[in-house]
Amino acid sequence: MTVPPIRTEPRVSSTFDRYTISEIQRAAATGIYDIRGGGAKRKLPSFDDLLFLGASISRYPLEGYREKCGTDVVLGSRFAKKPLHLRTPVTIAGMSFGALSGAAKEALGRGASAVGTSTTTGDGGMTAEERGHSSLLVYQYLPSRYGMNPDDLRRADAIEIVIGQGAKPGGGGMLLGQKISERVAKMRILPEGIDQRSASRHPDWTGPDDLEIKIEELREITDWQKPIYVKVGASRPYYDTALAGMQGGTAATQEVFIENVGIPTLAAIRPAVQALEELGMHRKVQLIVSGGIRNGADVAKALALGADAVAIGTAALIALGDNNPQLEAEYQALGTTAGAYDDWHEGRDPAGITTQDPELAKRLDPVLGGRRLANFLSVLTLETQTIARACGKSHVHNLEPEDLVALTVEAAAIARVPLVGTDWIPGQHRY
Numbered sequence: 001m002t003v004p005p006i007r008t009e010p011r012v013s014s015t016f017d018r019y020t021i022s023e024i025q026r027a028a029a030t031g032i033y034d035i036r037g038g039g040a041k042r043k044l045p046s047f048d049d050l051l052f053l054g055a056s057i058s059r060y061p062l063e064g065y066r067e068k069c070g071t072d073v074v075l076g077s078r079f080a081k082k083p084l085h086l087r088t089p090v091t092i093a094g095m096s097f098g099a100l101s102g103a104a105k106e107a108l109g110r111g112a113s114a115v116g117t118s119t120t121t122g123d124g125g126m127t128a129e130e131r132g133h134s135s136l137l138v139y140q141y142l143p144s145r146y147g148m149n150p151d152d153l154r155r156a157d158a159i160e161i162v163i164g165q166g167a168k169p170g171g172g173g174m175l176l177g178q179k180i181s182e183r184v185a186k187m188r189i190l191p192e193g194i195d196q197r198s199a200s201r202h203p204d205w206t207g208p209d210d211l212e213i214k215i216e217e218l219r220e221i222t223d224w225q226k227p228i229y230v231k232v233g234a235s236r237p238y239y240d241t242a243l244a245g246m247q248g249g250t251a252a253t254q255e256v257f258i259e260n261v262g263i264p265t266l267a268a269i270r271p272a273v274q275a276l277e278e279l280g281m282h283r284k285v286q287l288i289v290s291g292g293i294r295n296g297a298d299v300a301k302a303l304a305l306g307a308d309a310v311a312i313g314t315a316a317l318i319a320l321g322d323n324n325p326q327l328e329a330e331y332q333a334l335g336t337t338a339g340a341y342d343d344w345h346e347g348r349d350p351a352g353i354t355t356q357d358p359e360l361a362k363r364l365d366p367v368l369g370g371r372r373l374a375n376f377l378s379v380l381t382l383e384t385q386t387i388a389r390a391c392g393k394s395h396v397h398n399l400e401p402e403d404l405v406a407l408t409v410e411a412a413a414i415a416r417v418p419l420v421g422t423d424w425i426p427g428q429h430r431y
């Protein structure tokens with residue numbers, strides 16, 4: 001009688017896992033690096049590692065239906081004659097026309113305006129769709145200067161000087177040829193159909209002094225009316241005072257960048273707040289945090305750590321209809337699946353959002369998309385308010401680090417809140 005050989009289960013290496021092997025094989029076959037949209041996909045310390053301490057005896061909660069809990073935010077009141085008054089601390093992050101279709105920009109404007117918040121332009125300039133439907137529009141002033149128009153500076157409600165973005169601090173934008181349509185090319189003064197890479201730093205400045213000069217210049221152009229924001233990718237937040245973490249999304253960036261450059265949003269907030277506190281500017285100059293914000297709990301945690309508002313990118317696109325499981329057959333045809341689709345740079349988006357193909361773009365109804373986004377923004381605001389009330393706060397800005405504990409030692413150290421069940425905050429902080 002022969003005994004069949006006993007084999008152990010095939011074992012996948014955790015160093016060379018299936019994804020890593022397929023990426024080596026892809027790189028070997030093509031000789032080009034991988035580009036994709038979205039943020040880092042690996043597990044990072046995140047807002048999920050924090051919990052709120054609801055009020056009970058030592059602090060008492062507010063009554064949900066009877067006692068008010070404010071959600072309004074004013075941005076830029078210290079220096080601008082016309083600060084932005086928002087009804088919610090959730091804003092829409094800058095996403096370029098080019099990366100997104102005109103209808104997607106319109107939908108963002110409709111959704112944000114319905115709940116009293118702002119949208120932001122992006123690389124490539126201001127579109128009629130977005131200006132026309134955004135009651136509050138922030139105009140980005142980017143290193144590339146693509147689509148930059150001094151008249152649009154004056155038509156905006158605020159100006160955002162972009163130094164870097166969370167998914168790629170130190171790197172410039174990318175828009176691949178497939179998405180450089182006639183209209184996109186004209187707005188950027190670029191040839192149609194040719195891959196475009198945006199500059200990674202402003203051409204006319206070399207250091208912090210130049211930033212100050214630029215801010216003065218923009219204030220002059222807009223007669224000191226508009227708030228001026230500075231957007232910084234999170235890497236040295238204490239020094240740079242961060243606005244976005246490595247979890248921040250992007251329309252198109254090298255995978256190696258997304259996964260390996262920058263720091264998680266959770267790690268960026270406290271050093272940025274500390275820098276503002278030391279300058280005597282916390283709550284005077286506002287801090288808007290973005291990168292991986294998905295729900296009201298994330299918003300409330302960012303505010304409790306010291307942010308004044310948050311900005312969402314990826315979550316807003318999902319609210320419009322990105323990665324909709326009803327489109328599964330079409331995602332499969334593109335070699336992916338709903339929930340994992342990130343080839344936004346290719347312009348073949350079945351949901352019609354990250355595309356310049358007129359036929360695909362028609363799939364997004366901007367009115368319906370806007371309604372879905374408005375619903376989502378309302379839920380984020382209500383969830384934030386619910387948590388604030390449970391912590392006994394009459395305004396979402398009264399949330400504070402004391403309301404939080406951390407589930408892991410790492411999160412306790414980087415968010416500077418106690419490890420759950422202890423009064424231990426690990427680490428000595430120089431900043």
Ligand SMILES: Cc1cc2nc3c(=O)[nH]c(=O)nc-3n(C[C@H](O)[C@H](O)[C@H](O)COP(=O)(O)O)c2cc1C
Pocket residue numbers: 037038039093094095096099100121122123140162164165166173231244247248249250251290291292293311312313314315344354
């Ligand atoms: C489709 C898309 C296009 C983007 N385009 C720009 C841009 O033109 N300028 C910019 O500063 N950031 C851009 N970003 C980054 C966002 O402004 C924001 O920092 C980031 O998406 C926040 O992270 P989240 O997507 O996890 O919310 C883009 C992001 C996405 C998803």
